[in-house]
Amino acid sequence: xxxxxxxxxxxxxxxxxxxxxxxxxxxxxxxxxxxxxxxxxxxxxxxxxxxxxxxxxxxxxxxxxxxxxxxxxxxxxxxxxxxxxxxxxxxxxxxxxxxxxxxxxxxxxxxxxxxxxxxxxxxxxxxxxxxxxxxxxxxxxxxxxxxxxxxxxxxxxxxxxxxxxxxxxxxxxxxxxxxxxxxxxxxxxxxxxxxxxxxxxxxxxxxxxxxxxxxxxxxxxxxxxxxxxxxxxxxxxxxxxxxxxxxxxxxxxxxxxxxxxxxxxxxxxxxxxxxxxxxxxxxxxxxxxxxxxxxxxxxxxxxxxxxxxxxxxxxxxxxxxxxxxxxxxxxxxxxxxxxxxxxxxxxxxxxxxxxxxxxxxxxxxxxxxxxxxxxxxxxxxxxxxxxxxxxxxxxxxxxxxxxxxxxxxxxxxxxxxxxxxxxxxxxxxxxxxxxxxxxxxxxxxxxxxxxxxxxxxxxxxxxxxxxxxxxxxxxxxxxxxxxxxxxxxxxxx
Numbered sequence: 001x002x003x004x005x006x007x008x009x010x011x012x013x014x015x016x017x018x019x020x021x022x023x024x025x026x027x028x029x030x031x032x033x034x035x036x037x038x039x040x041x042x043x044x045x046x047x048x049x050x051x052x053x054x055x056x057x058x059x060x061x062x063x064x065x066x067x068x069x070x071x072x073x074x075x076x077x078x079x080x081x082x083x084x085x086x087x088x089x090x091x092x093x094x095x096x097x098x099x100x101x102x103x104x105x106x107x108x109x110x111x112x113x114x115x116x117x118x119x120x121x122x123x124x125x126x127x128x129x130x131x132x133x134x135x136x137x138x139x140x141x142x143x144x145x146x147x148x149x150x151x152x153x154x155x156x157x158x159x160x161x162x163x164x165x166x167x168x169x170x171x172x173x174x175x176x177x178x179x180x181x182x183x184x185x186x187x188x189x190x191x192x193x194x195x196x197x198x199x200x201x202x203x204x205x206x207x208x209x210x211x212x213x214x215x216x217x218x219x220x221x222x223x224x225x226x227x228x229x230x231x232x233x234x235x236x237x238x239x240x241x242x243x244x245x246x247x248x249x250x251x252x253x254x255x256x257x258x259x260x261x262x263x264x265x266x267x268x269x270x271x272x273x274x275x276x277x278x279x280x281x282x283x284x285x286x287x288x289x290x291x292x293x294x295x296x297x298x299x300x301x302x303x304x305x306x307x308x309x310x311x312x313x314x315x316x317x318x319x320x321x322x323x324x325x326x327x328x329x330x331x332x333x334x335x336x337x338x339x340x341x342x343x344x345x346x347x348x349x350x351x352x353x354x355x356x357x358x359x360x361x362x363x364x365x366x367x368x369x370x371x372x373x374x375x376x377x378x379x380x381x382x383x384x385x386x387x388x389x390x391x392x393x394x395x396x397x398x399x400x401x402x403x404x405x406x407x408x409x410x411x412x413x414x415x416x417x418x419x420x421x422x423x424x425x426x427x428x429x430x431x432x433x434x435x436x437x438x439x440x441x442x443x444x445x446x447x448x449x450x451x452x453x454x455x456x457x458x459x460x461x462x463x464x465x466x467x468x469x470x471x472x473x474x475x476x477x478x479x480x481x482x483x484x485x486x487x488x489x490x491x492x493x
Contacts, residue, residue, distance in 0.1 A: 001289030003259050004309050005160040007153050009035075010043040010067030012058045012086065015050050016077040016117065023112050024048050024075025027099045030142035031073060031149075038143070039150045043067050048075075055082040059089055067092075069156035071149055072132075074098040074121065076112035084124040087132055092163075093156040093470075095133040096121055097148055100140050115139050133470055154463040155470060158309035163191045165305060166257040168249065171199040171265025173296045180450050182263075182298035186402035190471060192302065193257055199265050203273060206245045215240045225284075225355055229362035235276050235383040242274070243281045250290065262292040263301040266350075271373055277366045277384030279351030283427075287314050287354035293452070294352055299401045303454035306400060310463045311456045314354045316390075316427070318347035319451050320397075320444065324430055332420045333430075342437030346422060346430055347397075347455065351385025353427035357457060358388035367425050390429030392419035396456040397433060398464050400473070403448060410468045411443050411477035414461040435479050442486035443477035 013028035015021040025048055032044045043065045047058040062070060070090050072083055074097070087094040098114035098121075101107065118138055125132050133155055135148040167187070173180050187194050209215075218240035223230055230236075250260045262285070266278050282292035291304035300317045307315035324333070324344040333339060350368075355361035364387045365379035374382055398412040415433030422428045433439065443449070456464075461478070468476050485491060 001308065001312070003289035004312070005068070005157055005164065005259070007069045007156050007160065008043065008067050009041070009069050009071065009149065009153070010045055010062040010065060011071040011073055012045045012062065013048045013073045013075045014078040014083040014086075015048050015075060016079055017050050019076035019112060020109060021048055021050060023110065024073070027075040027112070027142065028073055031145045034142040034146035035149055038146055042071075042149070049082050049086060050079055052082045052085060055086045059086060062090070068160060069093045069095075069152070071095045071097060071152070073145070074114040074117045076114055077117035078114065078121060080117070080120045080124045083121060084128055084130060087125065088128055088130050093133060093159040095149065095152045096125070096138065097135060097145050098139045099145070102141070131470055131472070133466065151463065151466070154310040154312075154460070155467045158306050158467050159470065161259055161305060161309040164258040166193040166195060166254060166260050167263060167298055167301055168195045168197065168253060168260055169263040169296050169298055170197050170202040171296055174265070174267060177295050180295055180297040180300065180452065181404060183402045183406040185406050186408045187298070187302070189408070193255070194298070195253060199269070202245070202264070205249055206242060206274060209241050209245045209248070212241060212244050214244055218243055226361065226363055229360065232363045232365070232383045235363070238274070238276045239281050239384055242276070242278060243284060246281065246285065246292070259305070261290060261301040261305045263296050263298040264292055264294070265296050266294050267369060268372070271369055271381040275381050277350065277369065277382055279366070279385040280363065281384075282352040283354045283386050286316060286352065287356060291315060291317070292352070293317050294349060297450070297452050299399070300452045300454065303399045306464065306467065307396070307398070307454050307456035307460070310460050310467065311458055313457055314357055315457070316349070316353040316357060316455045317452055318349050318353075318427075318455055320345060320453055321348035321428075321451070322346045328420065328423070333418060337418060337432060339432045339434070340437070343434060344418070344430060344432045345436060346424070346428055347390070347453070348424070348426045348428040351387050351427050353386065353390060355386060357391055358386070358427060359391055361386045361388045364425075385426065387426055389422050390417050390427060391457075392417045393457065394459045395431065396458065396460045396464060397431070397453050398456070399449060399453050400468065401449060407475070408471070408473050409447060409475040410473045411447070411449065412461050412464045412468070413439060413479040414459045433479055435481060438486065438489065439477075439479040442488050446486070446488050447475065447477060
């Protein structure tokens with residue numbers, strides 16, 4: 001995916017001057033060896049930081065090496081001033097982790113006390129208002145630290161992406177979609193840039209791409225992708241023209257940013273003026289790593305991009321849409337899967353989910369829009385959705401949102417898409433999340449979240465949760481297990 005940053009890791013060992021520096025050096029080498037053996041490449045800074053002069057030298061070395069995500073490794077107690085200044089002056093995500101003691105017969109000269117030093121490091125980070133990634137239990141052997149660094153990589157990827165992200169939107173939210181409000185102050189706090197445009201800007205750009213010589217090539221790509229699902233080939237030229245329009249706008253409007261996502265108006269006047277539904281194009285851009293959120297959902301686009309960075313895979317944005325009928329639950333789910341009816345729901349959108357995440361994708365028209373715009377006639381301007389059941393497997397449902405009071409909030413829940421036919425339309429799946437009924441009431445409703453949620457295909461809850469904590473999200477919801485009451489949950493059943 002071209003729209004996602006590549007992390008180049010570096011590690012700097014730090015050492016308290018009253019502890020043997022050799023201890024930090026040898027432990028750093030062991031971590032580097034363990035990481036390269038099991039995970040991948042990492043730049044080993046050979047300067048061990050004992051004071052501020054060392055810090056400046058190490059900083060210059062990692063910058064020269066192109067490191068964009070740094071591991072500060074406490075091989076012993078560590079120098080709390082210089083190690084935190086290193087984090088402050090490094091322009092990128094920073095992780096702090098510490099060495100465990102190795103052997104019971106080496107606790108005189110071989111004892112590092114990094115367990116203690118991590119406490120001082122965290123305190124000094126707070127004093128200096130420095131954000132840093134600290135693992136759940138940040139002390140370990142070389143192999144354990146290597147695993148912790150591996151968990152840092154997706155978080156660092158998302159942080160680098162947000163730092164260089166521009167969200168481009170077209171049009172205001174549709175009427176009665178106040179839930180997708182987007183106070184922009186928190187975007188700036190996150191380091192995200194926002195460019196808001198009129199639908200007229202998009203319409204003018206689209207018309208300027210009429211007869212673009214690249215259209216046939218894009219049509220051929222669409223035909224190959226759709227295969228037998230290409231049921232409405234007559235709409236492909238307009239869709240290809242629209243895809244080129246968005247990609248060109250992205251390149252021309254990046255400005256100082258490296259990465260771009262969209263949040264676009266897609267109804268009701270879109271169909272009457274553009275002459276199609278944009279869902280299929282949105283799905284194709286999502287597959288390229290360029291999410292396009294429906295209905296000008298700016299924080300939905302932001303959430304999708306976070307999922308793209310963390311998973312390294314295609315994501316989607318869905319309505320938390322409708323309940324599963326009891327007869328489908330009784331015949332297809334009960335006794336086969338360990339979920340109650342209230343644990344299940346259907347996630348749906350018109351057709352924005354990439355074809356690689358559908359069991360079979362078919363080009364269709366948007367049925368709901370057709371009821372109002374093209375009743376009782378052959379579909380024309382409502383063509384352009386990609387429909388099909390979403391593939392079964394593990395998922396993470398999540399959202400980062402600035403609420404109506406401009407406070408940053410978020411939720412994350414792991415679950416799965418069940419291998420059960422939906423018998424419905426759109427891009428849709430039957431989702432199951434443990435204790436979804438309680439989560440729905442005491443997080444989604446109680447905390448006033450909109451109906452859109454981002455979906456990553458796999459279990460990425462730990463990384464997403466860690467990212468949200470790094471970003472300073474104070475109100476962070478999740479699907480709490482039985483016996484763990486929400487603050488608003490009635491204890492009297």
